[in-house]
Amino acid sequence: TEMGQGLHTKIGQIVAHEFGVTLDNIEVTATRTDKVPNTSPTAASSGTDLNGKAAQNACITSKERLAAFFAEQFNVPAEDVIFAAGQVSAGGHHLPFTQLIQNAYMARISLSATGYYRTPKIYYDRETGSGRPFFYFANGAAVSEVSVDTLTGEYTLDKVDILHDVGTSLNPAIDRGQIEGGFIQGMGWLTTEDLRWDDSGRLISNNMATYKIPAIGDTPAHFNVALFDRPNAEDSIYHSKAVGEPPFMLAISVWCAIKDAIASLADYKVDPDLPAPATPEKVLMAINAIQNGGGEQ
Structure with a gap:
């Protein structure tokens, strides 16, 4: 939940970076349970950690589909496809990101994805008072x-x-x-x-x-x-x-x-x-x- 702490800006930056486009191409909307039914509350300074990683994971899923489509169109390895500066490129071939999206839509490639993230490595045993309740420390x-x-x-x-x-x-x-x-x-x-x-x-x-x-x-x-x-x-x-x-x-x-x-x-x-x-x-x-x-x- 955005409450003035700049969470939407950071999430927008993450998505823009993943797709290699500018921030003004990204729209971030407010959290709603009809979109994501099992989100965690924005608390414990975890907003960017959790939502940022989840957004990144969704971007990676979409990029894999788009890269595979681009690779098929231009006969290049999918792992060579790069998203940067508003362009998608590989093997000397280039397409504007928006054009690739339009082509993928017309080719019936899924353009939506759900990302999920849970903090790794954390556990705690209340009985013994032992474990690792925090992923990292800020000093x-x-x-x-x-x-x-x-x-x-x-x-x-x-x-x-x-x-x-x-x-x-x-x-x-x-x-x-x-x-x-x-x-x-x-x-x-x-x-x-x-x-x-x-x-x-x-x-x-x-x-x-x-x-x-x-x-x-x-x-x-x-x-x-x-x-x-x-x-x-x-x-x-x-x-x-x-x-x-x-x-x-x-x-x-x-x-x-x-x-x-x-x-x-x-x-x-x-x-x-x-x-x-x-x-x-x-x-x-x-x-x-x-x-x-x-x-x-």
């Missing part, structure tokens, strides 16, 4: 710099530098956007999004006025994101890696920076008690505790 590093007002507990995030592992990026612009968005969401989780209940157990931080999510003004002026460009060692789609949720954890650096700033008041000899989310109120309480001789040595 990242973040350095955050904050300024804390010791009189009010308010703070600003001034600088962030991120290096994140996306494997071979399918779309660097989308991946950077996902990393930036995931980081800011994680920052909200650890600094402002404070869940509160009343004495009867009813949630009272239930709207945008009482449950504070980050706004554009919370984005640091210095916000650098670099992609660690190393292909995924596993056979994911074009050796890319998931990039939706992993960057979320990089925002732990913001919480750590706030805690370090508070610790500086005691020359880093005291470990401040700073629960998450580190709201200004909790930051001020941690500051007062240190200034009054509290905290862990």
Whole structure:
């Protein structure tokens, strides 16, 4: 399901690459159970991994049919047929991709295919707590710099530098956007999004006025994101890696920076008690505790 994360763009890119055509030749439509009845939900940052591989598998099936048809028409080996730059070619023979499709249609060659993919190598035994629940890991590093007002507990995030592992990026612009968005969401989780209940157990931080999510003004002026460009060692789609949720954890650096700033008041000899989310109120309480001789040595 496309929900703003660029999934349709990436799937379109994959199909365009497989057929050797430009992206504007590809139309991606929304998921519907009358088209694909047993899709998995778009969750766990698996959208491109699962749908991309399934789309690629469908393309491979169609290309095999088209290559066999082209080979028969021009008496060339099917394995020599190449789809590239909007052309299909082999043995010195060329046809525009669109012309080959028209010829195949007239020759009653099937032009539809279903692709399926399930993540390999994963298994887990809950009884023994053993197995391999993940196909691969995505890694990242973040350095955050904050300024804390010791009189009010308010703070600003001034600088962030991120290096994140996306494997071979399918779309660097989308991946950077996902990393930036995931980081800011994680920052909200650890600094402002404070869940509160009343004495009867009813949630009272239930709207945008009482449950504070980050706004554009919370984005640091210095916000650098670099992609660690190393292909995924596993056979994911074009050796890319998931990039939706992993960057979320990089925002732990913001919480750590706030805690370090508070610790500086005691020359880093005291470990401040700073629960998450580190709201200004909790930051001020941690500051007062240190200034009054509290905290862990």
